Amino acid sequence: ETGVTQSPTHLIKTRGQQVTLRCSSQSGHNTVSWYQQALGQGPQFIFQYYREEENGRGNFPPRFSGLQFPNYSSELNVNALELDDSALYLCASSLYVESDTQYFGPGTRLTVL
């Protein structure tokens, strides 16, 4: 069984640029959630995707957007990057949308200069 994978591992961008982060969910999992973890903080919920539709969103501006594909993999897009977007971005998948167990990926470290 393959766990949750994320790419890239690290990324450096400059302010104003756009970035796309990718996540492959664990085999058979149809629900993907994205979290932002700033240094010294706990993960903060960005949004969740279930069967290619957004299924809940945290307190993040519209420049944070996402996609889920038919194979349940997902992308997180961030437009007009700001310095405060520098963080570890975590993807988590769960077997069902009702499941309370999530499996986290290793994260993508984004640095905005």
Added chain:
Amino acid sequence: AQRVTQPEKLLSVFKGAPVELKCNYSYSGSPELFWYVQYSRQRLQLLLRHISRESIKGFTADLNKGETSFHLKKPFAQEEDSAMYYCALGMTGGGNKLTFGTGTQLKVEL
């Protein structure tokens, strides 16, 4: 608004000593609470959830609605328990949309 508070950034105990990691929450509905753990160089993983009332690796946590707490306890700390521990609250309408606390680093010393 939902909120999770973990008052200690770092907790240092000796091997064999009892451990208690504190977690308080703020939520108007019926809470779903979890403890997640991150060992060194590993990914975040679920340790336990209140609804299953299970004991994992000797850890237990009891939901106290009166005190709005979900403290994590273990009677005898082991060296392998050293890790970062996060308390998390399931959001309204979805137990897997989580509000995390800021985490407590547990260090078990020999």
